Amino acid sequence: MALAEESDWNVRAMNTQADGQRAFAGAPVHEQVYQRFRDMLLFGELEPGQPVTIQGLVDLLGAGMTPVREALRRLTAEGALEAQGNRRIVVPQLSQSDVLELTQARIALEVPLVGTACTKATPKAIAHLQAIDERLDTAIQRGDIRQYLVENHAFHAALYDLADAAIFKALIDSLWLRFGPSLRMVCGQVGTRNVPDQHKVLLEALASGQQEVAMQAIREDVEQGMALISAAIEKA
Amino acid sequence: MALAEESDWNVRAMNTQADGQRAFAGAPVHEQVYQRFRDMLLFGELEPGQPVTIQGLVDLLGAGMTPVREALRRLTAEGALEAQGNRRIVVPQLSQSDVLELTQARIALEVPLVGTACTKATPKAIAHLQAIDERLDTAIQRGDIRQYLVENHAFHAALYDLADAAIFKALIDSLWLRFGPSLRMVCGQVGTRNVPDQHKVLLEALASGQQEVAMQAIREDVEQGMALISAAIEKA
DNA sequence: ATCCTGTGAATTTGATCAAAATTTGCGCGC
DNA sequence: GCGCGCAAATTTTGATCAAATTCACAGGAT
Numbered sequence: 001m002a003l004a005e006e007s008d009w010n011v012r013a014m015n016t017q018a019d020g021q022r023a024f025a026g027a028p029v030h031e032q033v034y035q036r037f038r039d040m041l042l043f044g045e046l047e048p049g050q051p052v053t054i055q056g057l058v059d060l061l062g063a064g065m066t067p068v069r070e071a072l073r074r075l076t077a078e079g080a081l082e083a084q085g086n087r088r089i090v091v092p093q094l095s096q097s098d099v100l101e102l103t104q105a106r107i108a109l110e111v112p113l114v115g116t117a118c119t120k121a122t123p124k125a126i127a128h129l130q131a132i133d134e135r136l137d138t139a140i141q142r143g144d145i146r147q148y149l150v151e152n153h154a155f156h157a158a159l160y161d162l163a164d165a166a167i168f169k170a171l172i173d174s175l176w177l178r179f180g181p182s183l184r185m186v187c188g189q190v191g192t193r194n195v196p197d198q199h200k201v202l203l204e205a206l207a208s209g210q211q212e213v214a215m216q217a218i219r220e221d222v223e224q225g226m227a228l229i230s231a232a233i234e235k236a
Numbered sequence: 237m238a239l240a241e242e243s244d245w246n247v248r249a250m251n252t253q254a255d256g257q258r259a260f261a262g263a264p265v266h267e268q269v270y271q272r273f274r275d276m277l278l279f280g281e282l283e284p285g286q287p288v289t290i291q292g293l294v295d296l297l298g299a300g301m302t303p304v305r306e307a308l309r310r311l312t313a314e315g316a317l318e319a320q321g322n323r324r325i326v327v328p329q330l331s332q333s334d335v336l337e338l339t340q341a342r343i344a345l346e347v348p349l350v351g352t353a354c355t356k357a358t359p360k361a362i363a364h365l366q367a368i369d370e371r372l373d374t375a376i377q378r379g380d381i382r383q384y385l386v387e388n389h390a391f392h393a394a395l396y397d398l399a400d401a402a403i404f405k406a407l408i409d410s411l412w413l414r415f416g417p418s419l420r421m422v423c424g425q426v427g428t429r430n431v432p433d434q435h436k437v438l439l440e441a442l443a444s445g446q447q448e449v450a451m452q453a454i455r456e457d458v459e460q461g462m463a464l465i466s467a468a469i470e471k472a
Numbered sequence: 473a474t475c476c477t478g479t480g481a482a483t484t485t486g487a488t489c490a491a492a493a494t495t496t497g498c499g500c501g502c
Numbered sequence: 503g504c505g506c507g508c509a510a511a512t513t514t515t516g517a518t519c520a521a522a523t524t525c526a527c528a529g530g531a532t
Contacts, residue, residue: 171341175407292515300484
């Protein structure tokens with residue numbers, strides 16, 4: 001399995017140390033496994049079609065079987081993983097119609113959410129978004145695919161947080177998990193340099209409160225991004 | 237303590253089990269637990285705010301701990317249950333802003349999906365929907381709240397199945413799970429007789445291929461239904 | 473081609489450990 | 503003498519694990 005092998009992730013060791021107040025020190029193991037695997041899906045460390053075995057994760061992360069099970073079940077419920085009827089779990093492979101449907105769903109949810117975000121944007125929040133976008137540009141110039149994916153996700157996440165709409169956010173997160181694994185294919189074929197985005201337009205519209213412009217910008221951002229995925233699938 | 241209430245729904249649960257869900261006989265236990273609890277949420281057998289304990293389900297469903305855990309983890313991932321930071325799980329209580337957001341999300345997803353369904357509706361499928369709607373009316377006339385909820389859900393599920401859009405369907409299912417527990421409050425206060433619906437308009441529009449009319453009908457159906465929930469919450 | 477069987481993984485259970493909530497009990501002030 | 507609050511003990515529940523069981527698939531024998 002192609003899972004990254006930096007797992008000095010022995011949870012037990014960390015917990016038996018001083019009862020640390022660190023980021024995930026107190027969190028349940030199943031939560032840690034979930035977060036870790038979720039990042040791997042979102043940031044291109046797993047390939048579509050790749051089988052995911054419970055045993056594999058148990059061995060790799062040094063965690064017990066039950067927490068791994070729960071994390072996988074949770075990800076399956078979110079559509080991030082696909083349970084084939086027969087006890088097998090795989091990273092989903094998107095068909096062209098899947099991509100089309102994902103595009104429509106993203107537009108249906110993200111466009112109105114940006115509309116809401118536009119009415120609640122503060123100068124401070126906009127500055128935060130700009131800072132993320134600058135790091136995003138830096139990652140592109142360096143050709144750092146992984147960092148690009150991280151910052152791009154952070155940008156959208158921060159944007160949607162503005163709207164203060166937990167339910168929309170959860171639905172959108174679910175969608176991102178579905179196409180996350182396909183992004184690596186895109187970057188592998190297109191390269192990060194040619195990735196277009198509407199972030200600059202969006203930021204200006206947010207700053208000046210032009211709701212319609214912002215909504216059109218996110219719509220195009222979504223369409224462009226998903227079109228890249230569609231093209232990448234076509235070639236493969 | 238909430239033991240009284242818990243034993244209440246648990247008893248009901250055992251009764252429904254005795255009635256026999258042979259359809260899931262061969263399915264894994266965690267799947268069966270999931271289906272059962274999901275039905276309980278959707279069809280008003282659980283109250284918002286009610287605590288859900290793992291061990292309670294273990295004892296009363298006679299299942300092991302791991303399958304129950306997995307089912308609950310899955311339901312929390314779908315937003316059907318709420319994990320309070322401290323290891324406790326409860327049936328979520330919707331605030332007014334939650335209801336508003338749910339309404340917007342339902343409209344954002346269900347309206348376009350009905351648009352798609354409209355282009356794919358066959359006479360046979362429409363007849364099926366009409367059959368469900370008739371059973372729904374019968375349930376209303378008999379004042380059978382549970383059956384009304386079942387048929388209403390079946391109607392919408394069959395409608396969305398027409399569109400053949402698995403991702404939209406999954407997102408919408410997630411939303412239904414969120415407001416399911418609140419429906420009982422609605423029926424308890426309003427009674428089933430006064431529940432309005434746009435199903436007749438919708439069916440005619442489907443049959444004649446009037447896409448815009450169908451979309452407007454589902455929009456109003458959603459708005460009316462959610463308005464009832466909003467009103468019920470206001471009184472409580 | 474069908475059936476049998478071996479292998480490996482998923483599923484499930486019961487036990488064990490840890491954390492949270494509840495109750496208990498004691499000292500203190502009124 | 504009578505509550506009141508805080509802290510320790512109890513008890514309930516959740517989290518985790520290791521072992522036993524079940525299941526699906528692959529290869530070989532009939």
